[in-house]
Amino acid sequence: MLEKQPTTIRDAQGTLTVVFSEATTAPERVRCAKLASTAFGKSLSAEGYLEREEYLGNLPLARGAGWRFWSLTSADNSDVVLAMCKTLHRDLLVRDTDGATRQEQGYCICSVITDSGYRGRGLASVLLKHVAEWLDGAGHAKASMLYSDVGKFYVSKGWDVLDAFQSTLAVPPPIPREELDGLPKTRLLTIDDLPDLCERDVESLKNDFRNSEPAADTILVAVLPTSPLISWLQSRTDFMNAKTHGKVPKTKGTICDSAGAWMYWYHDLRHNKLIVQRVKLPKGQGEPAATQALAKLLLDTLDEAAKWGLQKVVLWNPGSELRSAMDFLAAKMKIDVTSEKRENSEIPCLRWRDGEKLNVTVWPNEFYGWS
Template sequence: MSEKQSAITIQDAKGTLAIVFSEATTAPERIRCSTLASTAFGKSLSAAEYLEREEYLGNLPLARGAGWRVWSLRSANDPNLVFAMCKTLHRDLLVRDIDGIISQEQGYCICSVITDSRYRGRGLASVLLKNVAEWLDGPGNAKASMLYSDIGDFYVSKGWDVLDAFQSTLTVPPPIPRARVDGLPKTRLLTRDDLPNLCERDVESLKNDFHHSKPAAGTILVTVLPTSPTISWLQSRTDFMNAKSHGKVPETKGTICESADAWMYWYHDLRHNKLIVQRAKLPKPQGDTNVDVTRALVELLLDTLEEAAKWGLQKVVIWNPSPRLRDPLKHLEKQLEIDITTEKRESSEIPCLRWHGGQKLSTTVSPNEFYGWS
């Protein structure tokens, strides 16, 4: 796509700003945008490390080519001055419309929305997002877009509607109350090499689930597909951060119970002292297997707690746990006395969604787990 440029003038009590909305396509333009982004999103890294991370992530399969675009508002008089910027990162969406028709669609996650602190309060973020939305509805060919924010209400006025955001937090006990007993479902830990095949299986399983789903009348069902590029992008980002902050990268990336066709991807957030479950792929229905699926999930959750304990992490976090995880979580809480808190997120990482053209549609996002975050 050729660079889009729109001349815009902002006049307010602070004066006049002549600005241009454009895509940052050259290396110097991207560096200027990343330098601005680092002031808000790179506080645990040096400026050089942040630029190194951005270059590294930009070359991963999910972001390569046009998968990751950088947008800016810059001065019309000084192209080196960036007032505000954000990024759009590719997402594969699975959509079941109100007629039951299922399709795979182009989507995006909007991330790193930032305005230079010297120019805040002048509506620049609103102008930036308005122009990005026009691109999404036009050349971007976006069925929908998502973002995650600490100020969800701000984005509602820009067309992105807030979604429910719940999470369960498990406190890691010392020691993990686990007994290895013959006859229980067997699990094994996952490495990065396991992920591509499992992601492919997971995508096909979700498509099958959508065919058999029964959403409320007039409701669209949508999810971000947990493709290998999506899962590995976040894994790679976290590996980079752990290497810089702690000088080490955990090799295990999850756990699987093959007999139940169930697994979990996780990543170690060493800086914030927690292990986050990216995706919990649920077992086959009870009637399709002789495995006790509740116990299989309990075993996967215990693997997760053990992995967190191995690294001295205090918490395990699961976003929007499925109703089918309730019994396993209850077992951990009641039978094994694991402290579990389930609460609604209202002030951090709030998911928001905007449909093409800003349509207001009755929507269920399921699954809506951590792997969709950027």
């Protein structure tokens, strides 16, 4: 068990001693969750947020030590949580500069929050310093990621900002069926389809990494789109949609079997958008077959968004294959596509073990890695 570590802060507001520790008991986690709810649970009641935390904590990705809570408590009263965050398990795939490819332990840092009465006193810095020490030690982390609206804040803490580009497709009026002639057939996915597809996706990514040829000094890293991770995110959005809108979409994506390509999506009913979580690109398809397969999958996302009255479809960091498909849709069907860099929301950041500054490329860098 992690030994509790006290830190004394002396500033213009006085002297404050805090204790860093892992919240392992149910009461400790509830106290952490109550603080987190003040920033991250505004769309839910306090009770609803605690219910969601308990529900998510029992899912395969988080069960046991997959989801850990870290806190700074008052040295005078351990029941008073002044700052907290969580670490959530990630399976990483790493291709090192020597060409070796292997699976490594990783984490996503989430729900970093300081009590409003203690902000500006460096508590988040103290918290993250201790969490980083745990990551480098007992956590056996090769790397960790976080997603933040204040990405630059984390640079001084050791997490470097990654690319944060996105493309947005405006949901069009119904497309005449004749416009779809010549495009490959697709079918919709349900939650039951995902485990097998995730397994195929993971093996395909491993093969891609083994056969990749990055620059000599570049390390390739991927968050593996495993079934526990994808299902955790799907379960999270299902819970939120049920609580905030009283309904849960049943379709989870679309697949083009002939091209070996598929997409998972994420219904964000609260923010009126459909987010593409993961795109499995076509294999063994030349042009224009690959472009047309991806275009048809994107049309399915637009159709799904329209069914739910959502205004847009969002993709993170689309590569050249997806950009070609979006260009195809813009030219052939006049679908409005906007591409831009995200500056102030969900900025991905990465920290390598021991804070090493290396030339690391995260690929793919899609929404499914987010928490």
